[in-house]
Amino acid sequence: MTSQRRVVAEVLDGEHVHLTADEVHARAVAKLPEISRATVYNTLGELVSLGEVLEVATDKRAKRYDPNAHQPHHHLVCARCGAIRDVHPTGNPLADLPDSERFGFTVSDVEVTYRGVCPNCAGG
Protein backbone atom coordinates (compact mmCIF):
# COMPACT_ATOMS: atom_id res chain seq x y z
CA MET A 1 0.00 0.00 0.00
CA THR A 2 1.69 3.13 -1.26
CA SER A 3 0.70 6.73 -0.69
CA GLN A 4 -0.45 6.93 -4.30
CA ARG A 5 -2.87 4.05 -3.90
CA ARG A 6 -4.12 5.41 -0.63
CA VAL A 7 -4.91 8.74 -2.26
CA VAL A 8 -6.82 7.12 -5.11
CA ALA A 9 -8.82 5.06 -2.63
CA GLU A 10 -9.57 8.21 -0.62
CA VAL A 11 -10.81 10.05 -3.67
CA LEU A 12 -13.29 7.29 -4.42
CA ASP A 13 -14.32 6.71 -0.85
CA GLY A 14 -17.28 8.30 0.83
CA GLU A 15 -19.80 9.84 -1.48
CA HIS A 16 -21.38 7.80 -4.23
CA VAL A 17 -19.69 9.36 -7.18
CA HIS A 18 -19.13 8.33 -10.77
CA LEU A 19 -15.86 9.96 -11.69
CA THR A 20 -13.83 9.58 -14.86
CA ALA A 21 -10.21 8.53 -14.55
CA ASP A 22 -9.09 12.09 -15.26
CA GLU A 23 -11.41 13.46 -12.59
CA VAL A 24 -9.97 10.96 -10.13
CA HIS A 25 -6.51 12.08 -11.20
CA ALA A 26 -7.36 15.77 -10.72
CA ARG A 27 -8.64 15.14 -7.20
CA ALA A 28 -5.70 12.92 -6.41
CA VAL A 29 -3.28 15.60 -7.55
CA ALA A 30 -4.89 17.99 -5.08
CA LYS A 31 -3.77 15.69 -2.29
CA LEU A 32 -0.50 14.40 -3.74
CA PRO A 33 0.72 16.75 -6.45
CA GLU A 34 3.08 14.47 -8.35
CA ILE A 35 0.85 11.46 -8.77
CA SER A 36 0.82 10.41 -12.40
CA ARG A 37 -2.03 9.54 -14.69
CA ALA A 38 -0.48 6.12 -15.29
CA THR A 39 -0.60 5.30 -11.58
CA VAL A 40 -4.21 6.41 -11.33
CA TYR A 41 -5.10 4.12 -14.23
CA ASN A 42 -3.11 1.26 -12.69
CA THR A 43 -4.74 1.66 -9.32
CA LEU A 44 -8.23 1.98 -10.74
CA GLY A 45 -7.61 -1.17 -12.74
CA GLU A 46 -6.59 -3.03 -9.61
CA LEU A 47 -9.58 -1.81 -7.66
CA VAL A 48 -11.80 -3.00 -10.49
CA SER A 49 -10.10 -6.42 -10.51
CA LEU A 50 -10.58 -6.69 -6.77
CA GLY A 51 -14.25 -5.92 -7.19
CA GLU A 52 -14.00 -2.83 -5.01
CA VAL A 53 -14.90 -0.45 -7.81
CA LEU A 54 -17.09 -0.86 -10.88
CA GLU A 55 -16.51 0.52 -14.34
CA VAL A 56 -19.62 2.04 -15.83
CA ALA A 57 -19.93 3.18 -19.42
CA THR A 58 -23.03 5.33 -19.26
CA ASP A 59 -21.91 7.85 -21.80
CA LYS A 60 -19.92 6.96 -24.85
CA ARG A 61 -16.88 8.94 -23.78
CA ALA A 62 -14.79 8.15 -20.75
CA LYS A 63 -15.43 5.23 -18.44
CA ARG A 64 -16.61 6.15 -14.97
CA TYR A 65 -15.48 4.53 -11.77
CA ASP A 66 -18.14 3.64 -9.25
CA PRO A 67 -17.12 2.87 -5.65
CA ASN A 68 -20.62 1.66 -4.84
CA ALA A 69 -19.69 -1.89 -5.79
CA HIS A 70 -21.26 -3.82 -2.97
CA GLN A 71 -24.87 -2.78 -3.36
CA PRO A 72 -26.10 -3.92 -6.75
CA HIS A 73 -27.79 -1.08 -8.56
CA HIS A 74 -28.41 0.46 -11.94
CA HIS A 75 -28.11 3.95 -13.37
CA LEU A 76 -30.31 6.80 -14.49
CA VAL A 77 -28.54 9.22 -16.79
CA CYS A 78 -29.50 12.69 -17.97
CA ALA A 79 -29.21 12.82 -21.73
CA ARG A 80 -28.42 16.54 -21.64
CA CYS A 81 -25.96 17.14 -18.81
CA GLY A 82 -24.77 13.60 -18.11
CA ALA A 83 -25.82 13.59 -14.46
CA ILE A 84 -25.91 10.06 -13.07
CA ARG A 85 -28.07 8.71 -10.25
CA ASP A 86 -27.99 5.28 -8.71
CA VAL A 87 -31.36 3.56 -9.00
CA HIS A 88 -32.80 0.34 -7.65
CA PRO A 89 -35.54 -0.92 -9.95
CA THR A 90 -37.89 -3.57 -8.66
CA GLY A 91 -37.84 -6.96 -10.31
CA ASN A 92 -34.96 -9.00 -11.60
CA PRO A 93 -34.20 -8.42 -15.26
CA LEU A 94 -32.33 -11.74 -15.41
CA ALA A 95 -35.59 -13.50 -14.71
CA ASP A 96 -37.10 -11.65 -17.68
CA LEU A 97 -34.77 -13.34 -20.15
CA PRO A 98 -36.32 -16.70 -21.01
CA ASP A 99 -34.15 -19.66 -21.88
CA SER A 100 -35.28 -19.44 -25.46
CA GLU A 101 -33.67 -15.99 -25.60
CA ARG A 102 -30.34 -17.09 -24.12
CA PHE A 103 -28.96 -18.86 -27.19
CA GLY A 104 -26.88 -21.20 -25.06
CA PHE A 105 -25.08 -18.37 -23.27
CA THR A 106 -24.34 -18.64 -19.58
CA VAL A 107 -25.73 -15.29 -18.54
CA SER A 108 -24.13 -13.92 -15.43
CA ASP A 109 -24.84 -10.24 -15.30
CA VAL A 110 -27.15 -7.53 -16.50
CA GLU A 111 -26.71 -3.80 -16.71
CA VAL A 112 -29.69 -1.50 -17.00
CA THR A 113 -29.30 2.14 -18.01
CA TYR A 114 -32.29 4.44 -17.87
CA ARG A 115 -32.03 7.64 -19.89
CA GLY A 116 -34.04 10.80 -19.61
CA VAL A 117 -33.84 14.46 -18.69
CA CYS A 118 -33.07 15.59 -15.17
CA PRO A 119 -35.17 18.24 -13.41
CA ASN A 120 -32.43 20.84 -13.81
CA CYS A 121 -32.16 20.38 -17.55
CA ALA A 122 -35.93 20.21 -17.97
CA GLY A 123 -35.80 23.87 -16.96
CA GLY A 124 -38.40 23.32 -14.24
Place this chain on the structure above:
Amino acid sequence: MTSQRRVVAEVLDGEHVHLTADEVHARAVAKLPEISRATVYNTLGELVSLGEVLEVATDKRAKRYDPNAHQPHHHLVCARCGAIRDVHPTGNPLADLPDSERFGFTVSDVEVTYRGVCPNCAGG
Protein backbone atom coordinates in the same frame (compact mmCIF):
# COMPACT_ATOMS: atom_id res chain seq x y z
CA MET B 1 -28.56 10.17 -52.30
CA THR B 2 -24.99 9.65 -53.47
CA SER B 3 -23.28 6.41 -54.31
CA GLN B 4 -21.34 6.64 -51.05
CA ARG B 5 -24.47 6.82 -48.96
CA ARG B 6 -26.07 4.05 -50.90
CA VAL B 7 -23.10 1.78 -50.22
CA VAL B 8 -23.16 2.47 -46.49
CA ALA B 9 -26.87 1.75 -46.39
CA GLU B 10 -26.30 -1.49 -48.30
CA VAL B 11 -23.61 -2.62 -45.89
CA LEU B 12 -25.98 -2.20 -42.98
CA ASP B 13 -29.00 -3.62 -44.70
CA GLY B 14 -30.11 -7.18 -44.55
CA GLU B 15 -28.63 -9.21 -41.76
CA HIS B 16 -28.92 -8.06 -38.17
CA VAL B 17 -25.35 -7.05 -37.60
CA HIS B 18 -23.61 -4.86 -35.07
CA LEU B 19 -20.63 -3.47 -36.94
CA THR B 20 -18.13 -0.87 -35.84
CA ALA B 21 -17.62 2.17 -38.03
CA ASP B 22 -14.33 0.75 -39.27
CA GLU B 23 -15.97 -2.56 -40.14
CA VAL B 24 -18.63 -0.67 -42.06
CA HIS B 25 -15.86 1.23 -43.82
CA ALA B 26 -14.01 -1.96 -44.73
CA ARG B 27 -17.14 -3.50 -46.26
CA ALA B 28 -17.99 -0.27 -48.02
CA VAL B 29 -14.51 -0.10 -49.54
CA ALA B 30 -15.08 -3.56 -51.01
CA LYS B 31 -17.95 -2.10 -53.03
CA LEU B 32 -16.65 1.40 -53.66
CA PRO B 33 -12.90 1.48 -53.20
CA GLU B 34 -12.31 5.18 -52.64
CA ILE B 35 -14.96 5.84 -50.03
CA SER B 36 -13.41 7.65 -47.09
CA ARG B 37 -13.67 7.05 -43.38
CA ALA B 38 -15.02 10.56 -42.92
CA THR B 39 -17.93 9.89 -45.25
CA VAL B 40 -18.73 6.63 -43.49
CA TYR B 41 -18.81 8.48 -40.17
CA ASN B 42 -20.92 11.26 -41.66
CA THR B 43 -23.40 8.85 -43.18
CA LEU B 44 -23.66 6.73 -40.05
CA GLY B 45 -24.28 9.88 -38.05
CA GLU B 46 -27.09 10.87 -40.39
CA LEU B 47 -28.67 7.43 -40.26
CA VAL B 48 -28.57 7.61 -36.48
CA SER B 49 -30.19 11.06 -36.51
CA LEU B 50 -32.90 9.78 -38.79
CA GLY B 51 -33.54 6.91 -36.41
CA GLU B 52 -32.74 4.33 -39.08
CA VAL B 53 -29.73 2.98 -37.21
CA LEU B 54 -28.93 2.73 -33.51
CA GLU B 55 -25.62 3.24 -31.80
CA VAL B 56 -24.88 0.59 -29.25
CA ALA B 57 -22.00 0.70 -26.80
CA THR B 58 -21.86 -2.88 -25.61
CA ASP B 59 -18.14 -3.06 -25.27
CA LYS B 60 -16.07 -0.20 -24.08
CA ARG B 61 -14.21 0.22 -27.33
CA ALA B 62 -15.81 1.28 -30.59
CA LYS B 63 -19.48 2.09 -30.95
CA ARG B 64 -21.46 -0.41 -32.98
CA TYR B 65 -24.12 0.46 -35.52
CA ASP B 66 -27.33 -1.52 -35.38
CA PRO B 67 -29.69 -1.41 -38.37
CA ASN B 68 -32.40 -3.19 -36.38
CA ALA B 69 -33.83 0.12 -35.22
CA HIS B 70 -37.51 -0.51 -35.69
CA GLN B 71 -37.99 -3.51 -33.46
CA PRO B 72 -37.11 -2.54 -29.91
CA HIS B 73 -34.73 -5.05 -28.40
CA HIS B 74 -31.81 -5.47 -26.05
CA HIS B 75 -28.44 -7.19 -26.27
CA LEU B 76 -26.69 -10.24 -24.95
CA VAL B 77 -22.92 -9.98 -25.14
CA CYS B 78 -20.23 -12.61 -24.74
CA ALA B 79 -17.67 -11.37 -22.24
CA ARG B 80 -14.91 -13.36 -23.94
CA CYS B 81 -15.30 -12.93 -27.68
CA GLY B 82 -17.66 -9.97 -27.85
CA ALA B 83 -20.35 -11.78 -29.83
CA ILE B 84 -23.64 -9.89 -29.72
CA ARG B 85 -27.15 -11.31 -30.00
CA ASP B 86 -30.40 -9.42 -30.10
CA VAL B 87 -32.72 -10.46 -27.28
CA HIS B 88 -36.30 -9.68 -26.37
CA PRO B 89 -36.80 -9.98 -22.64
CA THR B 90 -40.32 -10.19 -21.30
CA GLY B 91 -41.60 -7.40 -19.14
CA ASN B 92 -41.04 -3.68 -19.38
CA PRO B 93 -38.08 -2.45 -17.38
CA LEU B 94 -39.48 1.09 -17.43
CA ALA B 95 -42.38 -0.14 -15.34
CA ASP B 96 -39.87 -1.51 -12.84
CA LEU B 97 -38.56 1.95 -11.99
CA PRO B 98 -40.91 3.40 -9.40
CA ASP B 99 -41.52 7.15 -9.22
CA SER B 100 -39.56 7.31 -6.00
CA GLU B 101 -36.53 6.13 -7.95
CA ARG B 102 -36.89 8.67 -10.75
CA PHE B 103 -35.63 11.72 -8.87
CA GLY B 104 -37.71 14.06 -10.97
CA PHE B 105 -36.21 12.83 -14.25
CA THR B 106 -38.40 12.41 -17.30
CA VAL B 107 -37.33 8.89 -18.18
CA SER B 108 -37.71 8.10 -21.86
CA ASP B 109 -35.59 5.12 -22.61
CA VAL B 110 -33.90 2.11 -21.12
CA GLU B 111 -31.07 -0.04 -22.37
CA VAL B 112 -30.50 -3.52 -21.01
CA THR B 113 -27.26 -5.38 -21.63
CA TYR B 114 -26.95 -9.00 -20.57
CA ARG B 115 -23.44 -10.36 -20.24
CA GLY B 116 -22.27 -13.91 -20.16
CA VAL B 117 -20.27 -16.51 -22.04
CA CYS B 118 -21.40 -17.82 -25.40
CA PRO B 119 -21.53 -21.55 -26.16
CA ASN B 120 -18.43 -21.31 -28.38
CA CYS B 121 -16.32 -19.69 -25.71
CA ALA B 122 -17.65 -22.02 -23.03
CA GLY B 123 -15.76 -24.69 -24.95
CA GLY B 124 -18.88 -26.84 -25.26
Place this chain on the structure above:
DNA sequence: GATTGACTTGGACTGAGTCCAATGTAGGAT
Protein backbone atom coordinates in the same frame (compact mmCIF):
# COMPACT_ATOMS: atom_id res chain seq x y z
C1' DG C 1 -20.85 25.84 -70.62
C1' DA C 2 -20.77 28.43 -66.14
C1' DT C 3 -22.51 28.73 -61.38
C1' DT C 4 -23.48 26.88 -57.21
C1' DG C 5 -24.16 24.40 -53.12
C1' DA C 6 -23.96 20.11 -51.22
C1' DC C 7 -21.06 16.05 -50.76
C1' DT C 8 -16.57 13.86 -50.31
C1' DT C 9 -11.79 13.49 -49.24
C1' DG C 10 -7.34 13.12 -46.78
C1' DG C 11 -5.02 14.50 -43.27
C1' DA C 12 -4.43 16.85 -39.03
C1' DC C 13 -6.15 16.85 -34.58
C1' DT C 14 -8.35 15.38 -30.00
C1' DG C 15 -9.44 12.53 -25.97
C1' DA C 16 -9.18 8.36 -23.55
C1' DG C 17 -6.50 4.85 -22.61
C1' DT C 18 -2.30 1.68 -22.91
C1' DC C 19 2.50 0.57 -22.91
C1' DC C 20 7.21 0.78 -21.71
C1' DA C 21 11.92 1.77 -20.31
C1' DA C 22 13.91 4.25 -16.74
C1' DT C 23 13.67 5.63 -12.04
C1' DG C 24 12.27 5.53 -7.24
C1' DT C 25 11.10 3.32 -2.98
C1' DA C 26 9.13 0.18 0.80
C1' DG C 27 10.39 -2.86 3.68
C1' DG C 28 12.71 -7.44 4.51
C1' DA C 29 17.48 -9.34 5.12
C1' DT C 30 21.99 -8.82 7.13
Place this chain on the structure above:
DNA sequence: ATCCTACATTGGACTCAGTCCAAGTCAATC
Protein backbone atom coordinates in the same frame (compact mmCIF):
# COMPACT_ATOMS: atom_id res chain seq x y z
C1' DA D 1 21.52 1.35 10.13
C1' DT D 2 22.52 -0.11 5.54
C1' DC D 3 21.88 -2.82 1.56
C1' DC D 4 19.00 -5.23 -1.85
C1' DT D 5 15.49 -6.30 -4.52
C1' DA D 6 11.01 -6.70 -6.11
C1' DC D 7 7.57 -3.93 -7.04
C1' DA D 8 5.42 0.63 -7.80
C1' DT D 9 5.70 5.01 -10.10
C1' DT D 10 6.75 8.17 -13.73
C1' DG D 11 6.63 10.69 -18.16
C1' DG D 12 6.29 10.27 -22.56
C1' DA D 13 5.41 7.87 -26.71
C1' DC D 14 1.96 5.36 -28.77
C1' DT D 15 -2.77 3.44 -30.27
C1' DC D 16 -7.39 3.68 -31.34
C1' DA D 17 -11.85 5.75 -32.18
C1' DG D 18 -13.67 9.62 -33.48
C1' DT D 19 -13.96 14.67 -34.98
C1' DC D 20 -12.82 18.62 -37.69
C1' DC D 21 -11.60 21.29 -41.57
C1' DA D 22 -9.91 23.28 -45.82
C1' DA D 23 -9.69 21.94 -50.33
C1' DG D 24 -11.44 19.32 -54.12
C1' DT D 25 -15.49 17.03 -56.75
C1' DC D 26 -19.71 16.60 -58.62
C1' DA D 27 -24.43 16.96 -60.19
C1' DA D 28 -28.16 19.88 -60.90
C1' DT D 29 -29.75 24.08 -62.46
C1' DC D 30 -29.51 28.15 -65.30
